Structure formats: C-alpha cells, structure tokens
Amino acid sequence: MRGQTLVEKILSRRLGRPVEAGEFVVAPVDLVLAHEGTAPLAIERFAALGRERPATGVLLFLDHAAPAPRAELANVQRRMRAFAAETGARLYGVGTGICHQIVAERWAAPGQIIVGADSHTCTAGALGAFATGMGSTDVGVAMAFGATWFRVPGTIRLDLTGRGSDGRGLPPSVTAKDVILHIIGLLGDDGAVYRALEFGGPVVEALDAEGRMTLCNMAVEAGAKTGLCASDGTILWFLEHMGRGGDFVPLVPDPDAPYERRLEVDLSGLSPLVAVPPAVDDVRPVEELVGLRIDQVLIGTCTNGRLSDLRLAAWIIAGRRVHPDVRLLVAPASRRVYTEALAEGLIEALVRAGATVLPPGCGPCVGVHLGVLGDGERCLSTQNRNFPGRMGNPRGEIYLASPATAAATAVAGELADPREFLA
Amino acid sequence: MRRVIRGKVWRFGDGITTDHIIPGRYYHLRGDLAALTAHAMEDADPGFARAARPGDIVVAGKNFGQGSSREYAALVLVERGIQAVVAASFARIFFRNAINVGLLPVICDTDGIETGDVLEIDLGAGVVRDLTRGFTRDFAPLPRWMLRIVEDGGIVPHILARGGFGFAFTEGEGDGRV
C-alpha cells in the first residue's frame, strides 16, 4: 500500500478502507459544533430533515456574543438552551469560553472527524483530528445523519526548521503566531484552497500543543480545509493534563506520503511579524511598522487566548503600565484558561498594569460587542482576521500580531518590537 | 435547473470576504433574512442590495467568500435573487454553502467581464459567454451529483425529495472543488 498523509490516515481509519486525496467519501462524524451565529440555522435544517434526536455528539456554544448585547441575541441563546434541553445536545453557556478552545480541552482527540459551523474548527487539527469548518446546513445534515460527504483533500506539507543544531529553536520573541503569519504570507490567502496543511519538522516537534493550535487555527486563512499536526508525546501529555489521557492514539504521516507540495521553511532568521489590513497575507516584519499609532490592543481569541499567550503578555506587561493612549483588552479563551491565569497571578498583573479583562469568549473579534472600533481607529490584535469591518466598523483597521508584539505595543502606546522588551 | 442561464453582471474584485458580503455588525439580524438581505454586499458595493434584480449574476476574482463560515453570505445572495456566482476561485466553505442553498457556483477566468454585461452560462457545455463583449470562457462542469443538489434547491430539499442521504459519487467527473 502506498504511504498516506495525516488526513488520508484519519479518514481511512474511520472508514475501514484506504482512501486517497481527490476521492469523494461519505464519512462518519464524531462531533459537530455550532455557536450563536450558526446554530439557529443548523437547528432549523436539522428539524426540516424530520429528525428529533441528533445522530452524533452535538456541542453548542454561547461564545460569540455572550453575555448577549441585544434582545435578538438573547432570544437566540434562549432557543439554543431549549434545543439542548430537548435533544441532549451539550451546551456551553455564557462565560465558559470559545468553542474551539473548549473542544480542544474536553473533546478533540487524535483520529476523530469533527465538523463545525465555524471556519476555525480546524484548530483541533493540532490534536491529530480531521476537523473542518462548514456552513450551518452542512452541520444540520451531519447532526441528522451522523455523517457527511467530503472530498479527501490533497496535502501541502510544511517542514519547519529553526535555529540550533537540532533546528528546533525560534529566534527571540518569535512565536507560533509569527510562524503561521509567515506561512500565510508565503502561500497567500488562497494558496491552500481545497487542501490540507500538514505542519511538521523540528520546530513543530518542539512546539507545545497550544502553539500547534495557533498554527492549525489559521490554516483557513491560507484557504485550507484544515491544518494538522502529528499526534505525538506532546499531545499525549496535553490530553493527560486535561484528564483525557485515554483518548490518545499515536498518528503520524508515512514518510513516503504523497504530498501535493512539500515546502521546507527556514525560520532561523524570522522577525516578529504583523499582518497589515485589509489582507491576512500582507505580512511584514515588525521593524517596518514600529511607531505606528495604535488605539486598541486585543489579546485573546481562538488564535492566541491560551495560558501560554497570557503568560507571555504578562511577562512583558507586569511591573509596567499600559500606555494611556491605548486600551488593552484581554479575553481568556476559556474559563479554564482564566482560572489558571488567576492562579498564576497573570490576571492580577495585567489588571494592575491597566488592562481590561473581558469574559472568556470571542470578545470583540467578530465585531458584535466589547470593543467595536471607532472611525479611523486602529487595533493591534492577536486574532486571525483583519478584514474591513471585522471588528464592527469598516472604517477601523486591524493589524494582526503575536501576544508578545501586542503586549509590547500596549506598553509603548504605539506599534512596538517585542524584542526590545524581551531581551 | 435550466441548462443555459442568462443574466446581468455585478462585477467585484479579488478577495471578497464574507464580511464584505454580509458584515458581522448585522449579526443580530440573522433571524430575519429579509432584513439581513437589505445589507447584502454592503461593504463591497453599498448600492447592490437595492439595485440588484432577480436573475442577476455576481462575478468576482479569486477567493470569493473567503473568511467566516457564515452561510448567510450565500443565503442573502439567493434571497436577493442572484442565480449564480462566477469567480476565478472560491473559498471552500462558501462553495459548499452555495451548493447547499441552491446557489450555482461557477469557476472560470473572469478577467474582462464587467458590471452590466449580459452573461450566458451553459451548464452542459461548460461555457460562459459574455454576450456584451463577445468572448467565451470554458469551465469544468460541476460533478453531476453536485449539480443535482443545486437543481433541487439545496441539500435539504434534495434529501427530502430523494428519500435520504447518500450520493452516487462518480470519480473523474467535473473538478468538484469542495
């Protein structure tokens, strides 16, 4: 038998026969998810199909606009609670966190097939799942039948090498976020459309599960169907830490897997990066943008709202002051992240320095509440998209960067190079 | 679905995102499709929602529908009466959503097609004709099973009409970009 990519392996295991890129398959779905923005329509489609009980695990999240900023959305949340109570779907309510983070903490496991009515469902690929975003109707159909159709995607393999004799190190103040911004810059925002991105090489092997989630989260920003990493000892450790060690299955691609494209990326000379609006693939080294006026800084979201991100931010900000010309917003990705950050004193350090801490959830990322931009304002955010209007106002601008660059910027009061703060 | 579709063009550029098509600030209107549709394409062309006519065709450059999974991006176009979106490439979630709600996606070179042109899409032959400018472009027809979903008005009516879920996938038929 020919070697297989990670995606082919996962789908073959679940189908009990070998599948190849390009093939159309109907595959079982282990888990579906939706949130306030997409669940009502998914529920409507599910009901239209005449089903009463979901045929697979259903997770519903109140994270995009929670607590509800308006009556319409409060009513959507009421309907979702009622549906969960009727059908046994699992609902994560206000303040529990962002869907992708909770899926990673409590549900996702290597080898699973996960379909979510949210484009960043691919985050779970970091744990060796085949996880992909779809629309509400697709999710409603998967809910009703416990299966859906896929075209097995071809794979672009990225072998990431850094510094040191083992090639595992990243340059100072360069994080997983900078790595994925660099890759999106290389591929372009449509460079991986219809394909899977497989991340490997020494740098990825050395990254913790959280860093790998940051990589996989933004696979969709290159147009990819999903992003994946091998499930190795790091993932076993992560699952054990989450009390789910029994969910671990080792999964690695075959050495002779037939990749559509294979790219070696040398990260040893990388600078911290910034994606300049209005495109995610307009990526520049931070030194080109130092001094740019910034009005708001957001640290959080499903890309960079995890414990390691808050640690990095607190490390830079603790003992300093948030500059009076900047609003610093911090949104932990989940209640778990929040409580762990509290226990470590990170939240206190950030608040004392002048940060505003938001409830666990999406915060202002999608422009519904908690930090909508004013006309002509600029935000430096650790989120994944900088499209016009994304933060609620097409006359505002969003720059994307790592938590380190965000924290440095909050202190400096203008776009700043984190290397000056993290010597 | 008729094998030949004809309509007037609304031309957009590259990288039209779901935030252009239906901005996140109208999140609260998702329960009211008519109200939401009044904002269709607002951040790309504020005149579109008022002036587009049933039967019109949206034409764009690369990566149409990039960004969020919001199916409302495809739905507001259907609600506005748009028959088809012709683009150089589509973001894959949008492409799937379009099929699922009965909006025809066509992938071909769109350079030179402009707003106001009359476009003819021949689904059987895989040809787009710009009748105003007199040129043609070829495209790989959708796999037949996918076209059937569009013809049935989307995947829910398709499943209801055909008594269940399960497709006759035929390999090598069309390019099925999903």
Ligand code: SF4
């Ligand atoms: S944090 Fe932002 S990108 Fe992530 S799920 Fe929420 S709205 Fe989407």
